[in-house]
Every structure is written in C-alpha cells, then in structure tokens.
Amino acid sequence: MAALDHWNPVLLARELGRKPVRVHLDGRPIALFRDRAGKVAAVSDICPHRRMSLSLGRVEHDRLVCPYHGWSFTAGGEGESPGTPKLRCQIDTYDTREEHGTIWLKGSGREVPFPTFPIDGFFRICEHRHLVQAPLTLTIDNFCEMEHTGATHMVFGYDLDRLSEVVMQVESTDNEVRVASSGPPKPLPWWVRQLMGARRDAVFHDNWVTRFSPVHNVHEHDWIDPRTGRPAWFRMKIVNLFAPANADSTILTLLVYGKSAWPGPNGALRLARPFLRRVIEAEVRRDVWMLDHLGNKTEDLHGMKLSRFDKPLGPTRDRIQRLYFGSGDSARRALAVRDGD
Ligand code: FES
Numbered sequence: 001m002a003a004l005d006h007w008n009p010v011l012l013a014r015e016l017g018r019k020p021v022r023v024h025l026d027g028r029p030i031a032l033f034r035d036r037a038g039k040v041a042a043v044s045d046i047c048p049h050r051r052m053s054l055s056l057g058r059v060e061h062d063r064l065v066c067p068y069h070g071w072s073f074t075a076g077g078e079g080e081s082p083g084t085p086k087l088r089c090q091i092d093t094y095d096t097r098e099e100h101g102t103i104w105l106k107g108s109g110r111e112v113p114f115p116t117f118p119i120d121g122f123f124r125i126c127e128h129r130h131l132v133q134a135p136l137t138l139t140i141d142n143f144c145e146m147e148h149t150g151a152t153h154m155v156f157g158y159d160l161d162r163l164s165e166v167v168m169q170v171e172s173t174d175n176e177v178r179v180a181s182s183g184p185p186k187p188l189p190w191w192v193r194q195l196m197g198a199r200r201d202a203v204f205h206d207n208w209v210t211r212f213s214p215v216h217n218v219h220e221h222d223w224i225d226p227r228t229g230r231p232a233w234f235r236m237k238i239v240n241l242f243a244p245a246n247a248d249s250t251i252l253t254l255l256v257y258g259k260s261a262w263p264g265p266n267g268a269l270r271l272a273r274p275f276l277r278r279v280i281e282a283e284v285r286r287d288v289w290m291l292d293h294l295g296n297k298t299e300d301l302h303g304m305k306l307s308r309f310d311k312p313l314g315p316t317r318d319r320i321q322r323l324y325f326g327s328g329d330s331a332r333r334a335l336a337v338r339d340g341d
C-alpha cells in the first residue's frame with residue numbers, strides 16, 4: 001500500500017497516445033488512457049465483469065471500453081454495461097499528473113505534495129524509462145555508488161585505471177543521504193572536451209542527494225579545472241527515479257538536464273540534444289543490463305564483500321524502508337525537509 005502514498009513516475013508522457021497502456025505499480029495492474037483533451041486517467045486494469053485487461057480496449061467519448069463485452073468506464077471509474085444498463089459498477093482509480101515529460105500516479109485522495117527538483121536554470125535534454133528486472137533496492141544500489149562507472153560505462157564516470165584515486169564523502173540526515181565524490185574522469189575525445197569546455201586534466205565531480213518520496217536521487221556532474229576550481233561550461237543534472245512495478249521489477253525513470261554557458265543560453269544544448277540523448281540512452285542500457293543479469297536478486301547485503309564505494313547503500317536502504325515503504329505519515333516526514341528548503 002505504501003508506494004501509493006507517494007507520487008510515482010510510471011510512464012513517459014510520449015509513451016501514452018490514443019491507445020491505453022498497462023503499467024504496474026506495487027503489483028497492481030493499472031490502465032492509463034487519455035481523454036479527448038489529452039488529460040491522463042488511471043483505473044484498475046481488471047474489468048470487474050470477467051477480468052479482461054481494460055488497457056487492451058479503446059477510448060470512446062472519454063470512456064475506456066472493455067474489448068470483451070463492451071462495458072465502459074469513466075476516468076472516475078464508473079462503469080456501465082451496454083447489455084444490462086441498470087447494472088452499474090465502480091473500479092479503483094488513481095490520481096494522475098503529467099510533469100517533466102512523465103506520467104505520475106498516486107493512490108486516490110492520498111495527501112502528499114508533488115516532489116520538486118533543483119533544476120532551475122537547467123535545460124531538459126531528454127527523459128528515459130526502463131523496466132528493470134530487479135527489486136527497487138538493488139536498482140537504486142546501482143545509482144548510489146560510482147565504482148561501477150569505471151567498468152560499466154563508456155563516457156560518464158571515473159577512469160577505471162585510476163579508480164583508487166577517487167575520494168568520496170557520505171552524510172546522512174533523517175530524510176536524505178548526500179554523497180560527494182571526485183576523481184579522474186574517463187578520458188574523453190578532444191572534440192567532446194572542446195565542446196564541453198573541459199580541460200584534459202579536469203577533475204570529475206559527481207555529487208548526489210537521495211530522497212524518498214518518491215525514491216529518487218539528483219546527481220550533479222561537473223568537470224572542474226584543478227587550477228581555478230571553476231566548472232566546465234557544460235554541466236549536468238540527472239534525476240533518477242525508482243518505483244516498484246512489483247516485488248521483482250522496478251520502473252527506472254531518468255530526467256536528464258544540462259546547462260551550457262557557451263555559445264549563449266542553452267543554444268548548443270538544443271542542437272546537441274539528439275547526440276546526447278543517444279549517448280545517455282546507451283549508458284543507461286548498460287546499467288539496466290547489469291541489473292537484469294545479476295546472478296542472484298537477493299536484496300540482503302549480509303555476507304557480501306562491500307567496498308568503500310558501497311558506503312551509501314546501507315543508509316539509503318534504511319530510509320527507503322522507513323520513509324517510502326512506511327506509512328503515509330512517514331511520507332509526509334520524508335517531504336518535510338524538502339518543503340522547508
Ligand atoms: S470482461 Fe470486460 S466487459 Fe466483460
């Protein structure tokens with residue numbers, strides 16, 4: 001139940017057109033559809049008549065029509081049957097929002113504020129969604145440590161041969177986990193460095209904060225000139241969001257933002273968007289591949305040989321249990337600090 005106490009991203013906005021789409025959240029099958037005005041509705045994906053999947057139906061006059069016997073349902077979940085007009089029924093509905101190029105769901109009527117992200121002044125480059133075949137905790141583990149970037153990634157992250165030089169600091173409060181890391185980046189082609197305004201000996205900084213309603217972290221990527229301490233003119237922020245489709249799979253959503261001080265306000269980023277989108281998608285697929293292919297999907301960390309890079313995993317998992325999978329009151333506590341920011 002607790003996942004429904006939070007706003008969860010479940011689908012990219014561009015993935016929902018005229019055809020309804022089935023998603024799962026916390027093990028529940030949910031049918032998403034748009035009315036004529038484009039507003040998103042979310043209802044149970046099980047027809048109360050004989051359990052047909054409503055998302056395989058069609059939308060007619062703002063009603064979702066079951067393909068089996070033609071019963072139809074409003075966005076508010078009220079159903080009627082063409083063959084027995086007096087037989088009315090009600091199915092579960094969910095609250096929806098469309099923000100940041102993404103469709104978000106929470107349980108109907110749950111009182112929880114919509115999350116905010118520190119992206120002012122940044123330009124949205126792209127968004128990505130994957131259904132990862134691993135539980136939520138194993139999925140977020142990958143986004144709470146930088147050791148994997150050396151071997152897993154091609155462009156972003158630290159140089160595998162100099163990983164031992166990377167330094168890292170972890171600070172936790174009741175409601176968040178903050179990590180600051182820095183070290184030698186992967187070597188980038190000279191023309192990429194040129195476009196980013198990054199020196200050959202730039203130090204890569206990956207700082208992130210993880211919060212829990214919904215479970216997400218915001219990574220800041222900077223390439224800093226070691227002489228002046230100034231960042232390159234290209235900077236990135238990536239919001240990684242995690243929602244449990246069910247106990248074994250996780251909806252991973254990435255909202256990718258950039259800022260470029262050259263040449264003019266975000267002009268180059270608009271042009272570079274298709275290229276960046278391809279590079280980032282390839283990198284995310286590498287994360288997803290690793291998670292899909294873990295030899296064992298047990299979440300317990302006891303008995304594992306954890307490295308110094310794995311330090312954020314414990315405090316992050318602890319807060320997921322307490323603030324996300326806890327009660328509705330916990331959800332409000334998870335947001336208390338954010339509101340006061
Ligand atoms: S199963 Fe949906 S109308 Fe019969």
Ligand SMILES: [Fe+2]
Nearest residue numbers: 142149152287
């Ligand atoms: Fe990664």
